Amino acid sequence: METAISPIIRFFITEGVPFQTIILLLMLPVIATFIAFLRQVVGIKAFGIYTPLITTFAFLATNGLRYGVAIFLVVIFVGMLMRFILKPFRLLYLPRVAIMLTVVSLIILTMLVFGGNLRRTGLASVSIFPILIMITLVEKFVATQIEKGNKAALVLAFETLIISILGFFIASWEGLIGLLIAHPWTILLTLPINIIIGKWTGLRVSEYFRFRSIIKKL
Amino acid sequence: MFEFFKNSQKLLGMNSRNLEFIRPFNRTRAKRLADDKLLSKRILKKNNIAVPKLIATIKTVEELENFDWQSLPSSFALKPNRGFGGEGIIVVYGKKKNHTDYWIKADRSLITVDDLRSHVRNILDGSFSLSGTPDVAFFEERLQLLKLFKPYAYKGIPDIRIIVFNKVPVMAMLRLPTKESGGKANLQQGAVGTGIDMATGVTTTAIHGKNGFIEKIPGTQLSTSGLRIPHWKSMLLLAAKAQEVSNLGFLGVDIAIDSKNGPEILELNARPGLSIQIANLAGLKERLNRVRGIKIKTIEKGVRVGMDLFGGEIEEELEEISGKKIIGTVEKVKLIGKNGKEIEVEARIDTGAGISSIDKALAEELGFGEAVKLWEDFHLDKILSTSEIAELSKNKTWKELEKHPDIVGVAKTFSAHGATYRIEIKVTLILDSLPIVSKLSIANRTGLIYPLLVGRRDLRKFLIDVNK
Missing domain, CATH: 2.40.70.10 (Acid Proteases)
Structure with a gap:
């Protein structure tokens, strides 16, 4: 693909920064702004900003979205299951999370082995870092389970998944990548956008939905 | 459609609550007071505001090891100091006969000293605190259910949330525990919330958890509207006073009525939720904007303003003219x-x-x-x-x-x-x-x-x- 490359990017590359790293770092503010927008204006909460962001990058780093999503779902499912299994033992928080992490690791290892066995080499060759990132989801999930209950944790996990998938598509959108390479300064536009979002006091889309039954009666 | 957006302006959303009310009116120090139940209890008590009596606190594992469980009375509530949403609270109603190590919970199940000890350890560990940080556990006196509320509340004590802004109580909600909520007065867990007429303290519309509007208390024939809450005015005064004392400009006060001691403040909330608007069928933003900026010197005046502005005036007037109810x-x-x-x-x-x-x-x-x-x-x-x-x-x-x-x-x-x-x-x-x-x-x-x-x-x- 022939795209115009901005001189500054060309300079970065000659200085030895990998091209892929440059793209990811330029993409980060875009995704972060996107998540902030979804939170403040649309009302999709997810697990804060860090978790969906890092999950998006984990998806980008796995070979194709489906393996990333599969690992994500396994992590959440095990988190759910282990809560029920561990409940009667009444363990303290950290040991409990440690047990969960152990089980998740073992299950993902099994998955990779099976994947290799079934010649799904894509799965087995997923690099370790995205896997580790997603395993850390367990703690976030468990903490939310305790704070807000199972259902809320599931909803938030689902929202995180949706945001991360959307983020994945944005970050792998050729047009946007082309724009960032050709005009890297456009990234600074996220600053005024975030200032506007940060001052936004209107109802969120989700709140129109939440209050729909009473808005007409006010 | 235009009407829809015009009406939605009256509602308080999360963004507006955080940016226009919590940020400017609730300073960090004051928020810390609200998040610390023991501290707010102490400050309120010092200012002669009624709170449930503190029985004991456990701050460290060492204190837990040396704690004399027999010093506890037969009924009490065990709470995490920085808990939220009613999580981690255990209420016991009495001791099992002839057993010193068993207490009875609301659902008649038994709880042992070992259970309590492990629960306290969880609290100390921060399992129920806002950010998972280590916490303090405390025991306080259990409030006695008012006879009037008995048919309305399922195992547990109803509480009244009053939102106070600029010394004016602007909106209130009665929260009734249900079977679904497991005796907890928490809307998220399935309790009933009813709107309250600010002038009279009479309940109006009601919602059940997230299921929308109801007219009867679930499982009974009791109407959710028309219940006159006793001690109404003194509760409004209590809430307004708590706001003044706590320095939180925009505050949610939770009050419960003890059958002996009357209204007592359970806790202060620096980030009150928004469901109260649904229960009251009214927008909070509209009310807050009406109260914003006006100079109110005394809490009595603030309460009067709240009652006048946000109560059903017409009915009161008629009653005054005819002298008949x-x-x-x-x-x-x-x-x-x-x-x-x-x-x-x-x-x-x-x-x-x-x-x-x-x-x-x-x-x-x-x-x-x-x-x-x-x-x-x-x-x-x-x-x-x-x-x-x-x-x-x-x-x-x-x-x-x-x-x-x-x-x-x-x-x-x-x-x-x-x-x-x-x-x-x-x-x-x-x-x-x-x-x-x-x-x-x-x-x-x-x-x-x-x-x-x-x-x-x-x-x-x-x-x-x-x-x-």
Whole structure:
């Protein structure tokens, strides 16, 4: 693909920064702004900003979205299951999370082995870092389970998944990548956008939905 | 569509709450006070605001090891200091008989010292605290449920959330624990929330958890509207005072009523939730904007402003002009029978009837069993023909009946359904907090919805609003 490359990017590359790293770092503010927008204006909460962001990058780093999503779902499912299994033992928080992490690791290892066995080499060759990132989801999930209950944790996990998938598509959108390479300064536009979002006091889309039954009666 | 967006301006959303109210009016230090239950309890108490009495605290594992469990009373509430949403709270109602190591929880299950110890350890570990940081556990006195609330609350104590801004109480909600919420007064967990008229403290519309509007308390025939919350004005004063003391400009105050000590502040909330708007069918932003910026010197003034601005003025006015209370066609009535026995029922208010009548079963409950028995022995508990009535009058049956000390009179009624020959008993009715000494005629009202019918003779002090 022939795209115009901005001189500054060309300079970065000659200085030895990998091209892929440059793209990811330029993409980060875009995704972060996107998540902030979804939170403040649309009302999709997810697990804060860090978790969906890092999950998006984990998806980008796995070979194709489906393996990333599969690992994500396994992590959440095990988190759910282990809560029920561990409940009667009444363990303290950290040991409990440690047990969960152990089980998740073992299950993902099994998955990779099976994947290799079934010649799904894509799965087995997923690099370790995205896997580790997603395993850390367990703690976030468990903490939310305790704070807000199972259902809320599931909803938030689902929202995180949706945001991360959307983020994945944005970050792998050729047009946007082309724009960032050709005009890297456009990234600074996220600053005024975030200032506007940060001052936004209107109802969120989700709140129109939440209050729909009473808005007409006010 | 335009209307839709115009109306939505009246609502307070999360963004606006955080940016326009919490940020400018709730300073970090004040927020820290609200998040620390023990600290806010201490500060409130110092300022002579009623709070549930503190029994003991456990701050460290060492204190936990050395804690004397036998020093605890038979009933108490165990809470995490920085808990939220009612999580991590254990309430026990009594000790198991002849066992020093067992307490009984609301659902009648037993809890041992070991259970309590492990729960406290979880609290200390931060399992229930806002950010998972280590926490302190404390025991406080358990509040006694007010008799009035008994039929409305399922195992647990209802609480009243009042939002105060600029010394003015702007909106309030009564939260009733249900079976679904497991006795907790938390909307998220399935409790019932009812809106409250700020002027009178009478409940209005209600929501059940996230299921939307309801008119009856789940599992009962009790109407969610029209319940008059006692101590209303003193609760508003309490809330406004707590706001002044805590320095939180925009504050949610949770109050519960103890049957002995009256209203007490359970906790302060620096980030009150938004569901209160649904329960009240009213927008909080509109109300906050009306109160914003006005100078209010004393809390008494603030409370008065809140009551005037956000209460149903019309009804109050009418009552003031006529000097008569306005009631609906169905009202709750408290009956005081023999030996002070009290029963509360819903009654049909019927201006078509001259005298009030009471179902015989209810009369028996009030202690008039003998009178009812005598009446039944005369075979009078049914519809009679006009000739039968004439014969009864001729035989002077009333003389026989009135020999019984509980029977204060005999009444004959004639209607399209036929005639009845009834005995009358003396009972005090309390209708809309007004006591009326009444002669109630006993009738067979089996199969009718309301066991009590209040007629014209007892309604002289009221106006009836058929829309109510």
